[in-house]
Every structure is written in C-alpha cells, then in structure tokens.
Amino acid sequence: MRIGELSRRTSTSRRLLRYYEEQGLIAADRAPNGYREYDERFVDRVLQIRGLLDAGLPTRIIRQILPCLDKPRTIYFPDATPEMLATLRHERDRMTERIRFLTRNRDAIDDYLDAVIAYGGGDGGPDSDVGPRPAALT
Amino acid sequence: MRIGELSRRTSTSRRLLRYYEEQGLIAADRAPNGYREYDERFVDRVLQIRGLLDAGLPTRIIRQILPCLDKPRTIYFPDATPEMLATLRHERDRMTERIRFLTRNRDAIDDYLDAVIAYGGGDGGPDSDVGPRPAALT
DNA sequence: CTTGACCTTCACACATGTGTGAGGGTTCGA
DNA sequence: TCGAACCCTCACACATGTGTGAAGGTCAAG
Numbered sequence: 082m083r084i085g086e087l088s089r090r091t092s093t094s095r096r097l098l099r100y101y102e103e104q105g106l107i108a109a110d111r112a113p114n115g116y117r118e119y120d121e122r123f124v125d126r127v128l129q130i131r132g133l134l135d136a137g138l139p140t141r142i143i144r145q146i147l148p149c150l151d152k153p154r155t156i157y158f159p160d161a162t163p164e165m166l167a168t169l170r171h172e173r174d175r176m177t178e179r180i181r182f183l184t185r186n187r188d189a190i191d192d193y194l195d196a197v198i199a200y201g202g203g204d205g206g207p208d209s210d211v212g213p214r215p216a217a218l219t
Numbered sequence: 220m221r222i223g224e225l226s227r228r229t230s231t232s233r234r235l236l237r238y239y240e241e242q243g244l245i246a247a248d249r250a251p252n253g254y255r256e257y258d259e260r261f262v263d264r265v266l267q268i269r270g271l272l273d274a275g276l277p278t279r280i281i282r283q284i285l286p287c288l289d290k291p292r293t294i295y296f297p298d299a300t301p302e303m304l305a306t307l308r309h310e311r312d313r314m315t316e317r318i319r320f321l322t323r324n325r326d327a328i329d330d331y332l333d334a335v336i337a338y339g340g341g342d343g344g345p346d347s348d349v350g351p352r353p354a355a356l357t
Numbered sequence: 358c359t360t361g362a363c364c365t366t367c368a369c370a371c372a373t374g375t376g377t378g379a380g381g382g383t384t385c386g387a
Numbered sequence: 388t389c390g391a392a393c394c395c396t397c398a399c400a401c402a403t404g405t406g407t408g409a410a411g412g413t414c415a416a417g
Binding site: 183 | 322329
C-alpha cells in the first residue's frame with residue numbers, strides 16, 4: 082500500500098509517517114516512481130510506534146527497542162551489544178516506574194471520581210451505572 | 220524553604236519550579252523581599268508533578284487533576300464541574316490505556332532480555348543472577 | 358563595606374513531535 | 388488532454404518542557 086492508505090489505517094498523518102521513517106523507525110521501500118510502498122506489517126508497526134510515543138518514549142529510544150519487540154520472538158538475536166542491553170534494562174526499569182506511577186495516580190483519580198458520584202449523585206456521565214451506593218454513604 | 224532548597228530536594232531546576240508555578244501547578248507565597256517561600260508539602264507536590272509529566276501528561280491536564288489527588292482524601296469537593304469530571308474520566312481512561320501499552324511492551328523487553336541471557340549467557344549485567352537456566356535451553 | 362551565595366524577572370535558545378503549505382511529479386478516469 | 392487525487396521534497400512554524408544567561412536585588416559573614 083502507499084502512504085495515504087497507511088495513513089488512513091493508522092490514523093497517522095503522512096507527515097508523521099515520513100518523520101518516523103526519517104527517524105529510522107520504519108523503512109519503506111520505493112516504487113519505481115519514487116512512491117513509498119508499505120506492506121501489511123507496517124500497520125501494526127506504526128500503531129506500536131504511536132503507542133510507545135504516547136507512553137512518553139522518544140524516537141531515539143523506540144528505534145533501539147523496536148527490533149526486540151517483533152511478535153514472533155525471533156530466536157535469531159540481532160546485534161545485541163552490551164550497551165544496547167544496558168539501554169534495554171534501563172528503559173525497562175523506567176517503564177516499570179512509569180507504570181507504577183501511572184497506576185497510582187489513575188487509581189487516585191478513580192477514587193476521586195467514585196467519591197464524587199457517591200457524594201453528589203454524579204452528573205449523568207458514563208460512570209453513573211456503578212450499582213448501589215455504599216451503605217455508609219446513602 | 221526557598222527555591223534553592225526545594226530544587227535540591229526534588230532534583231528539579233529552579234527554572235522548572237518557576238515554570239510549574241507559571242503554569243499554575245504550584246503556588247508559592249512570597250517573603251517580604253520577594254523570595255518564594257515553600258513549605259514541606261511542596262516537596263511531594265513537585266515530585267508528583269514530575270511523575271505525571273514523565274508519564275506524558277501535559278501541564279494543562281496536570282493542573283486539572285492535581286487538586287483531586289491530595290493524599291488525605293479531602294471530603295470537601297472542590298468545584299467539580301461536569302466538564303472537569305469528563306476530563307477526569309477521559310484522562311483516567313487514557314492512563315489505563317497507557318498502562319496497558321507500557322506493561323505489554325515492558326514485558327516484551329523483559330522477555331527479550333531473558334531470551335538473550337539464556338541464549339548468549341548474558342554480558343555480566345545486573346540481571347545475570349536470575350538463577351538456573353530453563354531446562355529446555357541448557 | 359565588600360564578597361559570595363542566594364533570590365528576582367526577562368528573554369532568547371533548543372529539542373521533539375507535529376501542522377501546513379509551496380513547488381512540482383505521476384497516474385488514472387472523463 | 389484535462390482534472391482530480393495521489394505522491395515527492397523541502398522548509399518554515401508552533402507548542403511544550405527545559406537550559407542558560409543577563410541585569411539586578413537581598414542578606415549574612417568576613
């Protein structure tokens with residue numbers, strides 16, 4: 082497929098797809114006329130990049146960890162230099178930290194939301210169907 | 220305490236502390252000479268801001284959710300407008316998504332690392348003490 | 358009183374992800 | 388053959404978080 086279709090299928094602007102390529106995250110090959118040509122696998126790949134980007138990782142890091150994330154665990158290990166393994170460990174730990182932090186704060190928001198609907202009776206939002214109020218608060 | 224101490228205690232540059240204030244994330248009061256004056260609570264507060272920032276939330280969102288995250292669940296609910304509750308729900312869901320994504324990818328990295336050390340015997344890094352290799356690979 | 362360590366505001370600078378548009382080719386159907 | 392709908396590269400622009408430094412005020416110790 083060409084860039085327009087990939088763009089549509091990943092909800093990612095053409096501009097960004099070219100940017101990701103420039104950053105070495107994806108490598109499209111070219112049709113004789115110069116157009117980029119992508120195959121199916123790029124859809125998942127781009128989605129994964131978006132996810133990692135959204136999770137706060139910079140392209141520089143994504144470029145390094147992406148090859149290790151191929152779904153069929155390629156038993157053929159690429160050039161895993163010690164520096165790269167160190168980066169991987171470090172990034173893994175950083176992600177674990179992030180997960181902890183996000184979880185803690187997400188739960189705090191959740192608690193707040195629960196408290197608000199228990200207290201004020203909610204606002205008709207999508208969380209209004211949470212079942213019976215705790216006895217102590219009714 | 221003044222900005223220098225808060226900076227040291229939170230490993231955050233003075234510049235950023237002023238920036239967070241400008242963004243409405245913290246509100247220091249001023250000594251007669253114009254110096255910012257912070258109390259203990261700001262240490263945690265700043266650390267929390269850093270965490271949320273690192274987790275990928277922009278200051279604009281942090282400003283909204285921070286008041287809901289005060290540790291002693293202040294049963295006194297601030298001006299929780301419906302728009303704000305909607306933001307909160309949306310952001311909570313977004314965080315849940317991020318957590319899912321980060322977890323998935325973190326685990327993938329972890330698996331890769333495990334596979335590498337099982338395969339190549341590791342590189343002497345901090346994960347080398349993971350115990351016996353899986354029987355099938357030794 | 359001076360020096361040094363603090364503090365203030367202001368402003369320019371930079372990296373990163375992303376938008377936008379100019380200037381110009383290719384392809385395909387009417 | 389024309390127009391629409393693609394594609395290309397290049398480049399400037401913007402928001403956000405962050406660094407850095409100038410020009411100057413405050414304060415305590417020597």
